[in-house]
Amino acid sequence: MLPESKPLQLPQFVDERPVSPFQYVVIILCGLVMFLDGFDTQAISYMAPYIASEWNLPRQMLGPIFSSSLAGLMIGYLVLTPLSERFGHKKAIIVSTIVFSLCTLASVWANNVTELMILRFITGVGLGAAAPSAIAMTGEYSPKRFRATFVLAIYCGFSLGFIAAGLAANWFIPHFGWRSMFWIGALAPLMLIPVLIRFLPESMVFMIQRKVAAERILKIFRKIDPTIARQEKPTFIVDALEQGQGQRGALASLFTRDRVLGTVLLWLVFAINLGEFYALQSWLPSIMTGLNYPMSTVVMATTLTTVGGIAAAFITGPSMDRLGAYKTLGILYLVGFVCVALTGLAFKSPLWMLLIANFLAGCCISGGQKSLIALAAVFYPAPIRSTGVGWASDGSAGLLAPSWSAQPWVWAGHPRQFSMPWPCRC
Template sequence: MAGGDVPARLERLPASGWHLRVRWLVGAVTFFEGFDQLAIAYTLPSLSQEWGLSTGQQALAITSGSVGMLLGALVSGVVADRVGRVNVVLLALTVTSLSCMGLAISPGFVPFVLLRFVQGVGIGGEVPAAATYIGELAQSERRGRFVLLYELVFPAGLTAVAVVAAWIVPMLGWRWVYGIGVLPALLIGPILRWVPESPRWLEASGRGERAMGVMERIERAVQRSTGRPLPPVVPITYAPSVRSRYLRRTVIVGLLWLLSYFANYGIATWLPTIYTSVFGLPVSTALAYSVATSVAGFLGAIAVALLVDRIGRRACLAGGSALAAVTFVVLAALGANSAMELLALSAIGALFVFAVNLGLYLYAPELYPTPMRAAGASLGGVWNRIGVIAGPLVVGALAASLGLPAAFGALGVAMLFAAVTAFLAEETRGRTLEEISP
């Protein structure tokens, strides 16, 4: 098979029902990973009351899952580059579903923390592998929108758990929130049947014959879906490989992951607890307020999905970071003196931070060549998880010792540094993966 044959054949494929089906199946898995990831934020107030948790135990319940996600992200990319993207998605799905079953029936705090760690391994393993896979199927001119419309399911999952928990926790209790996380196990059969392995990865990993077979099946499926002949194959131009290019990219995208997720989870994880402990709101009201913030974040994710192919990756990342920084600095300056003030400004901040977070799931896999794309994306995910761990710890410590303004000021500084970093990022809009990363 001629070099570059599979990427060129993927590039010529028009948008089709086949693309939508694959994106929705993988997206359903990612939706529930988002749902499971933030479930702790909306069950923690009830958990704390039921088990009498101290502040340190609350922090451990939060960070145990984040540490698991860090390990999952660290390992999954290397594994996905060796055994395939779809295999890692299926393995992570199985781990997450089983751990959710255990969390739903957990008898006490210690097993709960251990199961949160295992759940985190599954979540951290699925997200970079799935994002890499979807990006490898997309045509360069519409890759931004194609990938980010898929990635919208993750913030949709974050929003859904807020909505579901606000309804279920007061009525049925916190265990039912984790029980819902078992449902994605039903997707294993459809994925095995309808989601093929990435032909880009198959070709790059030396499985040329299988890559050709998968590519031919995809082409037949797209032709059946569109009812038209496929366009001719246009050869792809490969850029010369420069090792220092990848070091610079890794530093930049790693900082963006770290800083943006530090801000995201620094505020999102503690919001329900701040509403109940600082402002004395009942759990049901605290969860309802948190829903509003999650919905605002989801709107920001939609905005970046629609804009990223028009204005570019760098503009979305830098602009979103700068606007988030301004919002958090304003919140710190005003002092977060009321629940409504916190609600309004945290919602605006979430809108911009979610946009940056989502944009990175598109941008990071674009920066690495196919043989190491999942590993490169998961390395960014490692910094992501460090931010997820550090954000809640720092915000919790600052809020407890210096007050809420200091905590929100730290979030503003983090996003200001993210904006400066994003201005140094390389633009990838409209270029094939092979042009960006030979």
């Protein structure tokens, strides 16, 4: 007869134990999903001038292609993300990865704008559904003391995917054509899918609430802490604060009396931060081109915004866990106010000063956007975390959608000589 033990309780079980190798595997897999999400999202921007050249398109015709992907992202965030609370985060991540990889693969054979728009729309739906579920899964398998750090770490995967897309485009497009980027963006996630099926677990909270067989749930608990004894009738408890979400829909739970103010403020700050990011990303190339900087310098300065956001994550993540999320973000935005102001003054200064100012502004603006994702993952409990993250991201996206489809181009007459402030969630 197996012994009976006291009930295993979430999230205390995860919070009270060291991070296990099993949890690191979960976080790495979610980070890889975010990396491929970022690669696929940004790759189309580097292909755009080559598509226009091959298909003899006026540049304004590329706007609908970008907008269709953006519309798909919104649908993924708003409509599909809440479904992950009903069917499970693992299923949501795997299905959405299959969707965006297959549609990206089908884009290889697109022959006109209409076909590419449809495929990019469906691709965007998959991309939009994958990220919030990956963030929610990371948050659930992370101890509270490291949650912001780990969420920021996987969100940096998205930015690294953006950078990798640029490096890949620089090599593959001149040698193999623009369709090679679709091949890479499709085959890499297709190779990851079997790994996700084999090694990515389901949400523990979801399994407990859906009354999955106790032996299956205990198996995951024992992967986190192998010292737990096998039990004849294991029992599990989800914190009452989180368990109560099951009484209402995930979306409605964002607006309960004790949460509505925080949700509204989170959406507002998301929108302001994203507006700052796009203002910086959109106008910097135009201003620097007007000041007669070479294109290589313009691209480098624009990329520093993203690099700064990645660098900031190494500071803001641990700070949010140790000093508090709200205090850290408050300080970050105060510093950001100064850095953005210095960027404006630095246009009349030597180039090295402008690049440093732009990097620091990116630390605060791009880094602030990542930190807000981490804040949402900390603010919302596990049963509604993916919905909270998805709707917060899309609330800001919806406010700024018109500006995304009207980004100015800086064109130098040849498909390889261009800079475009592409839509970016970096």
